[in-house]
Amino acid sequence: MLREITLGQYYPGTSILHRLDPRVKLTGTLVFIVSLFAFSSVSSYLAATAALIVMIVISEVPPGFMLRGLRTIFLLMLITALFNMFLTPGDPIVKVWKLQITREGVEMAIHMAFRLSYLIIGSSIMTLTTTPNQLTDGLETGLHWMNRIHVPVHEIAMMMSIALRFIPILMEETNRIMSAQISRGADFESGGPIRKAKSLIPLLIPLFVSAFRRANDLALAMEARGYHGGDGRTKMKPLIYKKRDRVAYLIIAGYAIVMFLMWKYGKIKLPFLP
Amino acid sequence: MDRDKIIEGSGLSYHYTIYDDEGKPAAEQAALDGVDLHVEKGQFIAILGHNGSGKSTLARHLNALLTPDEGTLYVNGYDTRDAQYLLKIRQSAGMVFQNPDNQIIGSVVEEDVGFGPENMGLPTKMIWERVEKALKAVGMWKRRGDSPARLSGGQKQRVAIAGVIAMRPRCIVLDEPTAMLDPGGRKEVLQTIRELNEKEKITIILITHYMEEVTSADQVFVMDHGKIVMSGSPRQIFSKVEELQSYRMDVPQATLLAWKLKQRGLNLPDGILSVEELVDALNQL
Numbered sequence: 001m002l003r004e005i006t007l008g009q010y011y012p013g014t015s016i017l018h019r020l021d022p023r024v025k026l027t028g029t030l031v032f033i034v035s036l037f038a039f040s041s042v043s044s045y046l047a048a049t050a051a052l053i054v055m056i057v058i059s060e061v062p063p064g065f066m067l068r069g070l071r072t073i074f075l076l077m078l079i080t081a082l083f084n085m086f087l088t089p090g091d092p093i094v095k096v097w098k099l100q101i102t103r104e105g106v107e108m109a110i111h112m113a114f115r116l117s118y119l120i121i122g123s124s125i126m127t128l129t130t131t132p133n134q135l136t137d138g139l140e141t142g143l144h145w146m147n148r149i150h151v152p153v154h155e156i157a158m159m160m161s162i163a164l165r166f167i168p169i170l171m172e173e174t175n176r177i178m179s180a181q182i183s184r185g186a187d188f189e190s191g192g193p194i195r196k197a198k199s200l201i202p203l204l205i206p207l208f209v210s211a212f213r214r215a216n217d218l219a220l221a222m223e224a225r226g227y228h229g230g231d232g233r234t235k236m237k238p239l240i241y242k243k244r245d246r247v248a249y250l251i252i253a254g255y256a257i258v259m260f261l262m263w264k265y266g267k268i269k270l271p272f273l274p
Numbered sequence: 275m276d277r278d279k280i281i282e283g284s285g286l287s288y289h290y291t292i293y294d295d296e297g298k299p300a301a302e303q304a305a306l307d308g309v310d311l312h313v314e315k316g317q318f319i320a321i322l323g324h325n326g327s328g329k330s331t332l333a334r335h336l337n338a339l340l341t342p343d344e345g346t347l348y349v350n351g352y353d354t355r356d357a358q359y360l361l362k363i364r365q366s367a368g369m370v371f372q373n374p375d376n377q378i379i380g381s382v383v384e385e386d387v388g389f390g391p392e393n394m395g396l397p398t399k400m401i402w403e404r405v406e407k408a409l410k411a412v413g414m415w416k417r418r419g420d421s422p423a424r425l426s427g428g429q430k431q432r433v434a435i436a437g438v439i440a441m442r443p444r445c446i447v448l449d450e451p452t453a454m455l456d457p458g459g460r461k462e463v464l465q466t467i468r469e470l471n472e473k474e475k476i477t478i479i480l481i482t483h484y485m486e487e488v489t490s491a492d493q494v495f496v497m498d499h500g501k502i503v504m505s506g507s508p509r510q511i512f513s514k515v516e517e518l519q520s521y522r523m524d525v526p527q528a529t530l531l532a533w534k535l536k537q538r539g540l541n542l543p544d545g546i547l548s549v550e551e552l553v554d555a556l557n558q559l
Binding site for chain 1: 334368
């Protein structure tokens with residue numbers, strides 16, 4: 001049951017997207033998501049679609065991986081679409097009893113579906129081409145300015161990378177405790193959801209106790225190696241912008257401008273609506 | 275202050291407070307009770323003791339993770355109670371702990387070794403030089419790109435040692451580094467420690483309860499109830515089998531056998547350390 005969880009959906013590769021500075025990819029994803037919401041029109045979605053297709057092709061990641069994320073939010077999208085269709089006031093197209101579907105509602109639902117699925121695909125491209133470590137590094141360096149408003153950026157990034165480092169260890173520990181409890185007659189499989197949840201208690205308590213013990217040991221080990229927070233700390237693998245990263249920033253800016261122009265001057269209407 | 279001494283501790287005492295169920299201090303337990311410890315540079319020191327003898331508490335003092343309640347401790351000339359020297363002390367005396375999993379911070383071998391130098395604020399190029407040298411010194415350079423999760427216990431412990439060496443310490447304190455390893459891993463780690471002591475002239479303080487590991491030490495201390503109860507060369511210590519047993523130490527089999535044979539009237543020398551020595555001594559009879 002718990003054995004199947006895998007973390008991080010990094011897809012190893014050497015494409016240009018894999019090699020880009022994580023800060024560029026974070027900025028790009030952010031610009032992409034903001035553009036979906038700020039410039040919401042059929043014509044700008046055409047531009048976004050083109051951009052997504054280009055990114056998927058140059059990432060060299062099989063498109064199936066990209067779309068995998070969509071499955072998990074399919075239900076959410078369906079519910080959102082239904083609510084939008086029925087509850088948005090405006091010109092009714094179909095009317096059954098007290099329920100009505102409005103033109104505005106259908107438009108809204110389509111926009112919403114586009115936004116959500118593009119948001120998921122867009123961020124999948126980032127997580128599939130960036131290792132979790134690069135991601136935390138990128139966040140730490142990219143958000144360094146937030147130190148000035150007293151956000152402990154370094155500490156948060158450090159916590160994230162330690163959490164990532166300990167996931168395999170805690171997984172192994174979980175399996176060990178499970179085997180130990182099963183060998184003493186514990187039953188993790190049968191019963192309804194409540195019984196199943198209850199049966200996890202003898203698994204979770206030892207796991208928590210051991211996690212705290214490990215945390216304590218690790219804190220000592222970090223201190224012993226001179227860790228004293230982010231001040232005066234240097235980097236073994238500093239993030240340095242290369243030429244390709246600057247080009248990528250230009251492309252991102254170009255994309256944002258195209259999205260804006262398509263939204264402002266694009267005149268494509270949804271063809272099948274009255 | 276003596277320039278040849280890396281560690282100078284006199285009259286060290288440390289108490290743990292025991293709390294009752296309501297979180298109120300109920301009792302005090304002395305983990306260290308008037309310990310004097312002087313270590314010369316470049317020596318290989320072993321501290322023996324059974325569980326709860328205070329040896330780990332002593333180890334933590336050497337790295338200023340704990341500071342003595344009473345007495346003074348100078349590490350490489352720095353007073354451990356003075357917070358301004360904290361980083362310098364931790365650079366001078368590195369520390370390797372028991373559990374290999376709980377002391378590896380990086381998710382790639384080379385990043386973990388770089389953690390100490392990063393904390394010291396060294397320039398990137400110098401960090402890489404040190405990481406390379408440290409990983410080569412423990413024979414783990416080829417595995418630098420691996421995730422620590424894929425290493426064996428002995429290899430993880432060698433990476434942990436490399437992480438300490440990369441900080442260029444004068445002295446390494448190892449707190450039961452082999453307790454969680456299989457015999458193969460134990461051998462690997464001890465071999466590494468010995469080489470560091472001989473080739474790099476780094477002072478080694480090995481804390482353990484395996485007596486077999488201390489036979490090549492320059493000096494051995496035995497602790498019990500927070501006190502140093504015996505000190506001397508391994509041979510001197512190992513010749514006092516009865517005293518060792520009274521401190522609940524397991525004497526190596528060869529030493530024990532030689533001692534028992536001697537009691538029965540065989541003319542064997544005192545403090546036999548290994549099977550080879552015992553065989554030689556028996557052949558000479």
